[in-house]
Amino acid sequence: MQGKFTPKRDYYAGGLMLLLGVGAAVTGSGYKFGSLARMGPGFMPVVLGVVLAFLGLLIAGTALTSTEPDDKKFLPDHPQWFGWLCILGGPVLFIILGQYAGMIPAVFACVFVCALGDKTGTYKSSAILAAGVTVFGVLLFHYLLSIPFPLLRGVNL
Amino acid sequence: MISTAITDLWYGFGVALEPHNLMYCFLGVLVGNLVGVLPGMGPVATISILLPLTFGMPPVPAILMLSGVYYGAQYGGAICSILLNLPCHPPHAVTCLDGFPLTKQGKGGTALGITIIAAFIGASFGITEMIFLAPFLVKMALEFGPAEVCSLMLVGLLAGSTLAKGSPLKGIAMTVLGLLVGIVGSDIETGQPRFTFGITELFDGVEIIALALGMFGIAEFMNSINNTETVDMRYAKVGISDMFPSKADLKLAFWPMIRGTLLGSLCALIPGTGPTIASFVSYATEKKISKTPERFGHGAIEGVACPEASTHSSVQGDFIPTMSLGIPGDTVMALLLGALIIHGIVPGPQLISQHADIFWGLIASFWIGNILLVILNVPMIGVWVKLLSIPYRYLYPSAMFFVCIGVYAANNDMFQVGETLFIGVVGYILLRLDFHPAPILLGFVLGPRFEENFRRSLLISRGDLMTFIDRPISAFFLLICVVLIAAQVLVWLRKPKIIAEEQALEAAVPATSYSEVAE
Numbered sequence: 322m323q324g325k326f327t328p329k330r331d332y333y334a335g336g337l338m339l340l341l342g343v344g345a346a347v348t349g350s351g352y353k354f355g356s357l358a359r360m361g362p363g364f365m366p367v368v369l370g371v372v373l374a375f376l377g378l379l380i381a382g383t384a385l386t387s388t389e390p391d392d393k394k395f396l397p398d399h400p401q402w403f404g405w406l407c408i409l410g411g412p413v414l415f416i417i418l419g420q421y422a423g424m425i426p427a428v429f430a431c432v433f434v435c436a437l438g439d440k441t442g443t444y445k446s447s448a449i450l451a452a453g454v455t456v457f458g459v460l461l462f463h464y465l466l467s468i469p470f471p472l473l474r475g476v477n478l
Numbered sequence: 479m480i481s482t483a484i485t486d487l488w489y490g491f492g493v494a495l496e497p498h499n500l501m502y503c504f505l506g507v508l509v510g511n512l513v514g515v516l517p518g519m520g521p522v523a524t525i526s527i528l529l530p531l532t533f534g535m536p537p538v539p540a541i542l543m544l545s546g547v548y549y550g551a552q553y554g555g556a557i558c559s560i561l562l563n564l565p566c567h568p569p570h571a572v573t574c575l576d577g578f579p580l581t582k583q584g585k586g587g588t589a590l591g592i593t594i595i596a597a598f599i600g601a602s603f604g605i606t607e608m609i610f611l612a613p614f615l616v617k618m619a620l621e622f623g624p625a626e627v628c629s630l631m632l633v634g635l636l637a638g639s640t641l642a643k644g645s646p647l648k649g650i651a652m653t654v655l656g657l658l659v660g661i662v663g664s665d666i667e668t669g670q671p672r673f674t675f676g677i678t679e680l681f682d683g684v685e686i687i688a689l690a691l692g693m694f695g696i697a698e699f700m701n702s703i704n705n706t707e708t709v710d711m712r713y714a715k716v717g718i719s720d721m722f723p724s725k726a727d728l729k730l731a732f733w734p735m736i737r738g739t740l741l742g743s744l745c746a747l748i749p750g751t752g753p754t755i756a757s758f759v760s761y762a763t764e765k766k767i768s769k770t771p772e773r774f775g776h777g778a779i780e781g782v783a784c785p786e787a788s789t790h791s792s793v794q795g796d797f798i799p800t801m802s803l804g805i806p807g808d809t810v811m812a813l814l815l816g817a818l819i820i821h822g823i824v825p826g827p828q829l830i831s832q833h834a835d836i837f838w839g840l841i842a843s844f845w846i847g848n849i850l851l852v853i854l855n856v857p858m859i860g861v862w863v864k865l866l867s868i869p870y871r872y873l874y875p876s877a878m879f880f881v882c883i884g885v886y887a888a889n890n891d892m893f894q895v896g897e898t899l900f901i902g903v904v905g906y907i908l909l910r911l912d913f914h915p916a917p918i919l920l921g922f923v924l925g926p927r928f929e930e931n932f933r934r935s936l937l938i939s940r941g942d943l944m945t946f947i948d949r950p951i952s953a954f955f956l957l958i959c960v961v962l963i964a965a966q967v968l969v970w971l972r973k974p975k976i977i978a979e980e981q982a983l984e985a986a987v988p989a990t991s992y993s994e995v996a997e
Contacts, residue, residue: 330912337911
């Protein structure tokens, strides 16, 4: 500790656990706690929450006393905002289109958007991949495994 | 004892050889081998995707198939390590050290051949161990009351979180987080909804598939996107004829295989030490007792044979505590336990007697599956090598599709897809903060049973916590817990030589951008 306070990742890690633990304990205290002999539904949540909060303090505390440098940042060296957006956007589209349009558009959109996230992915290559996966997916899940998921909502295929 | 074991095993073969079961066993090992070869796909994600598809099946073929994925993936994972120097499957990371130099010398085929022999020997021993040890453990465990079960679970949870990779403190924190996630939903006894925040879909609790696919699927893909090296296929040319090792190589590899097998089966018995630790320990041991340690790292065949045998024997041995005690040792086993529960089978010591078809069928299917894998890997090696060259940019979007539809198919509910997405984002944040997600799944699966037994034992003792210490078996388990914690504190205070050596070994393994998560 040379005077200067440098943020370490473990402070965030400990802080997050502390937050989650306190949150769980506070929420859990809303349920009946009961006694040791007759535990209510609130017993475990509160106890585990307190334990987690304590572990959070320990994690942050050991980081404070350790002299080992922690040079890794929270964000990776090359943050992939676009890639992450695509990976998360795929399932979001899958949910929306699956709910209102059916399996074919949902699968195509999901794979297409996810594939765009790769830096070498082009519209064309992503579309080809998406089309291929859609055909395979429909054959496997609709015809072979027959999961209840209409191919196109509103159209009787 | 041996005669009953043989009768039971005979019965098991009858179950496993039923055409239906045999087909699913084959499907399992085939898919496992496939995802083992493909960099960036792990058995955890694959089993989670396949799990909803087994809902319509009887439990026996379902469990046979899902287990097949796990040990099948071990055969595939070695190919990836040896030919491409990509340690995409943690248990095979250490195989890169000598496997890839061998490949560069043009002896990749020999290394693969030795690997398959080592795998088969290791697996066979692991299965034999299970045949004799599991019924013995069950006999002991049938005496357990809720207090003993509770303490035993505590050992499992603590071992799973402290012996795994990374900081033990963070591991324990993840276990507790997993236990908390397991609480979500209606309380078993009173029906009081807990941590549901008014969302009706959460009343049944968090879906295990959503948790596994969020943590090991989406979080993983976010970690590896645009972060993967181009695969170097220069040396990956292997034909069948290269795969038969010479007599000299076999002689060199024989004892290391046996030693690896024994070490692996030992590691399987200690809860929390899965195949990954087994392979590292056995490599280090083999190097230490070798007369020519300087050959290690430059293509010593022993450095391939020993860890591979150890991995496979540990993988099969992993099933012992899961199937006989209902205490999973690692993530895959936690998932399989979840699968058993979904199929309406209560895990625990009564499993062998109540569901003999599953237990003995599973053991018999291990033999069959391993033979199938040897057959699959020798003549078809060319196909697997071809698969290695599939680029990641095609893999992860396809995998995302399987994630989405797998989670949807579990309940035919889009809410679960959103749940998976949310867990994925949280999982990625945890990953960036150096938390390993494996203990979460362990805590999640054991959580509800832990709470139930904890409540019950205190109800019996009328709220006296001493019940856990008064009962000798329970006290023994608690003592193990204390030893585990004390050992960690000691390690933290002064780093012993063994740890330093293992860390040096880990540092020697080529850095990988795929799959940093220990499985």
